[in-house]
Amino acid sequence: MKKLFLLDMDGTLYLGDQLFEGTAEFLTWVSASGGQYAFLTNNSSRGIEGYLAKMERLGIPQKAFSFLTSTDATIDYLKKTYAPFAPGKENDPPTSYYVCGTENLKSQLRAAGLKVLAAEELSELFDTRRKVGECGNCNSVALPVVLLGYDTELTYEKLVDCVRLLDMGADYVSTHPDLVCPTENGNEPDVGLVIHSLKVCTGREPVIIGKPQPQMVYSALKKYGAAPEETVLIGDRLYTDIACGNNAGIDTILVLSGEGTVEDCEKYGVKPTYIFRDIADVLAALKEGLL
Numbered sequence: 001m002k003k004l005f006l007l008d009m010d011g012t013l014y015l016g017d018q019l020f021e022g023t024a025e026f027l028t029w030v031s032a033s034g035g036q037y038a039f040l041t042n043n044s045s046r047g048i049e050g051y052l053a054k055m056e057r058l059g060i061p062q063k064a065f066s067f068l069t070s071t072d073a074t075i076d077y078l079k080k081t082y083a084p085f086a087p088g089k090e091n092d093p094p095t096s097y098y099v100c101g102t103e104n105l106k107s108q109l110r111a112a113g114l115k116v117l118a119a120e121e122l123s124e125l126f127d128t129r130r131k132v133g134e135c136g137n138c139n140s141v142a143l144p145v146v147l148l149g150y151d152t153e154l155t156y157e158k159l160v161d162c163v164r165l166l167d168m169g170a171d172y173v174s175t176h177p178d179l180v181c182p183t184e185n186g187n188e189p190d191v192g193l194v195i196h197s198l199k200v201c202t203g204r205e206p207v208i209i210g211k212p213q214p215q216m217v218y219s220a221l222k223k224y225g226a227a228p229e230e231t232v233l234i235g236d237r238l239y240t241d242i243a244c245g246n247n248a249g250i251d252t253i254l255v256l257s258g259e260g261t262v263e264d265c266e267k268y269g270v271k272p273t274y275i276f277r278d279i280a281d282v283l284a285a286l287k288e289g290l291l
Contacts, residue, residue: 001033001035001286001289001291002035002230002231002232002251002291003034003035003036003226003227003230003231004035004036004037004038004220004221004224004226004230004231004232005030005035005036005037005038005231005232005234006037006038006040006217006220006231006232006233006234006245006250007037007038007039007040007233007234007235008039008040008041008233008234008235008236008237008241008258009039009041009043009051010041010043010181010182010183010236010258011182011235011236011237011255011257011258011259011260012234012235012236012241012255012257012258012279013279014058015182015183015184015257015258016183016184016185017054017057017058017184018184019058019059019060020257020278020279020280021278021280022278022279022280022281022282022283023060023279024059024060025280025283026279026280026282026283026286027060029283029286029287030286033286036224036226037066038066038067038068038220038223038224039051039062039066039067039068040068040069040211040216040217040220040233040244041067041068041069041070042069042070042150042175042176042177042178042210042211042240043069043070043150043176043181044069044070044071044074044101044102044105044149044150044175044176044191044210045101045102045104045105045149045150045151045152046102046104047069047071047104047107047108048064048067048069049064050104051067051069052064052067068216068219068220068223070149070175070176070209070210070211070216071105071108071109071149071175072219073175073209073210073215073216073219074147074173074175074209074210075108075109075112075114076215076219077173077207077209077215078095078097078109078114078145078147078173079112079114082095082145083095085113093142094115095114095115095144095145096115096116096117096121096142096145097109097114097115097116097117097144097145097146097147098117098122098144098145098146098147098161098162098165098170099116099117099147099149100146100147100148100149100151100154100158100159100161100162100194101147101148101149101150101151101175102149102150102151102152102153103153105149105175109147117144122144122161125141125143125144126164128141129141129168143165143168143169143170143171144165144170145170145171145172145173146162146165146166146170146171146172146173146206147173147174147175148162148172148173148174148175148191148194148195148198148206149174149175149176149191150175150176150178150181150190150191151191151194154194159194159197159198162194162198163198163201163202166198166201166202166204167202171207172204172205172206172207173206173207173209174191174195174206174207174208174209175191175209175210176190176191176208176209176210176211176240177191177192177195177208177210177212177239177240178190178191178192178237178240179192179193180192180193180259182236182258182259187259210240211235211237211240211241211243211244212239212240212241212243212244212247213244213247214244214247214248214249216244217231217233217244217245217247217248217250218248221248228248228249228250229250231250231251232245232250232251232252232253232273232291233245233248233250233251233252233253234252234253234255234279234282235252235253235254235255235258235260236254236255236256236258236259236260237258237259237260238254238260238264238265238267238268238270239268239270241254241260242254242260242270242271242272243268243270245272246270246271246272251273251274252272252273252274253272253273253274253275253282253291254272254274254275254276255275255276255277255278255279255281255282256275256276256277256278257277257278257279262275274291
């Protein structure tokens, strides 16, 4: 049996507030068998405290140690890349961030010591650049980094601000690339649709931090003390979950309880190690010694 199970949540363990059959039994069986599990999520609209509350509500209470989010990975990236946290940039003016995301995401960034621009500060920046631009030196006014997240509070004004900043040449980062977020009522638009919209307007694409990039798996291997050959990632999206595991060199399991389908394997050119109907079937295979 694998030592570490890295689990997507939405579409893999539950949809909205509907816990899938077999989820609680799977978690209990892994722990009782001497294994570990951890939750990896691209959803940047809420913090870990939100997931803890949700798990409690669903009847499967967890500890914060068991979660890794795309927001965590994004904060790590920003601190390694931009002033004043990045090596060699400790004495530079602090980098600011224009966040097209939820207030929860902004709060997590602020708690990590990152400077999030308020709406009035952005308006002031635009005015300043316009004024100095009339003198031919608008580049003397530093631009914020544009940061996209899963934004359930998205407005047209945010899109306009993003387009303006990207056209000016601002750096551009996204917590993840998911096109949709599965719920019990069907799929809802995720940050990937905003990425596509901004590409149509500006021709720009962001640096992607979360799945399918392998960094979240690497962080999990280090955090939980597991080797790649002892680890498997279970998820419902081929182009994020399964691609992430493949990119990190670990085994992967596609479950068909969320967004992904068997046909998507050819569509996205991504092949999981195993395919199961749902988490209950994964548990059955584990009990039979097939994994």
